[in-house]
Amino acid sequence: MPSPKIITVLGATGAQGGGLVRAIQNDPSGAFRARAVTRDLGTDKARALAALGAEVVSGDVDDPASLDRAFAGAHGAFCVTFFWAHFSPEKELAEARAMATAARKAGVRHAIWSTLEDTRRWVPLTDNRMPTLMGKYKVPHFDAKGEANAFFTDAGVPTTLLHTSFYWDNFIHFGMGPRKGPDGRLAITLPMGAKKLPGIAAEDIGRCAYGIFQQGDVLAGKSVGVAGEHLTGAEMAAALGRALGREVVYNAIPPSVYRGLGFPGADDLGNMFQFKHDFNDVFCQARSVEFSRSVNPQLQSFATWLAANAKRIPLE
Ligand SMILES: NC(=O)c1ccc[n+]([C@@H]2O[C@H](COP(=O)([O-])OP(=O)(O)OC[C@H]3O[C@@H](n4cnc5c(N)ncnc54)[C@H](OP(=O)(O)O)[C@@H]3O)[C@@H](O)[C@H]2O)c1
Secondary structure (H helix, E strand, O other): OOOOEEEEEOOOOOHHHHHHHHHHHOOOOOOEEEEEEEOOOOOHHHHHHHHOOOEEEEOOOOOHHHHHHHHOOOOEEEEOOOHHHHOOHHHHHHHHHHHHHHHHHHOOOEEEEEEOOOHHHOOOOOOOOOOOEOOOEOOHHHHHHHHHHHHHHHOOOOEEEEEOOEEOOHHHHOOOOOEEOOOOOEEEEEOOOOOEEEEEOHHHHHHHHHHHHHOHHHHOOOEEEOOOEEEEHHHHHHHHHHHHOOOEEEEEOOHHHHHOOOOOOHHHHHHHHHHHHHOHHHHHHOOOHHHHHHHOOOOOOHHHHHHHHHHHOOOO
16 A cells, blocks of 8 residues: 655644644545644644644744755645734745745645635725725735735645635634624624625635645646635524524624724724625635535535534623
């Protein structure tokens, strides 16, 4: 039996990379083996990946030599950056550049770059429908990822540009879950009007990435997008209500109000939702549920995800 092809996974103890490591290691064919990169080999999350049979290695995106070691001999690489750890698009660009450089030096046959749109293609800085942030961005955590696509393509790394969607897990971990409003009712608050928001179980992003690796180089050099479902705020509120056994309403607010909510990154996310709202057809078309299911037959709907996870949603 040929030895398994190694896929180096950045962010392996996190949401996207973790899903990929579990998908690789749970594949009974054993065709691939995950090399999970972490800054700390001793954490419970790192140990759990090792228990699945993944090779768990030490690496930090700020330390190029550690990336070279992590990429050496790998067939594939999954590259994701860590915007919410530092809120800096410049740092995110540097992270992506370091990963693309390591992938080129190692000669990986197939990289997947977890990216998002550079929204300035649709909303140039001169467009005042939303404020320019940090001097030269409209949606900093989108724009930097989109700008970084060129690092991979210019380096000649055969790369699939994987456009991800809003994690439904944000209702658990990112403070976006239902909150009690002044009228005592639980509400989710999003500035999406009546438009549809492509969403996905974070675990499914990694599973889709594995499906893409399994297709060989068919999708290298291509741009793809993944989502579990495209749902309006009202549809998500209704589904949350059914899963929680309590009424949940949708509180649609203008993006300008969302930008002013005061939590770190509110302006970035307000612009992000406005982009998803104003360019809804473009945004949804770039994230096909059918494609996602074709590479990941286990793809979850929102109701399926809620059936397994609703009890983890903190309610105030
Ligand atoms: N939330 C959403 O809805 C959403 C949707 C689409 C895209 N995104 C994007 O997803 C990205 C984050 O991915 P995620 O959610 O999978 O991450 P995550 O769950 O927050 O985990 C990130 C992982 O990255 C690792 N990491 C952090 N800094 C590192 C460094 N300097 N060097 C090496 N590893 C480092 C950490 O591992 P160790 O601590 O083990 O080293 C951590 O487990 C963000 O850029 C965000 O914009 C988010």
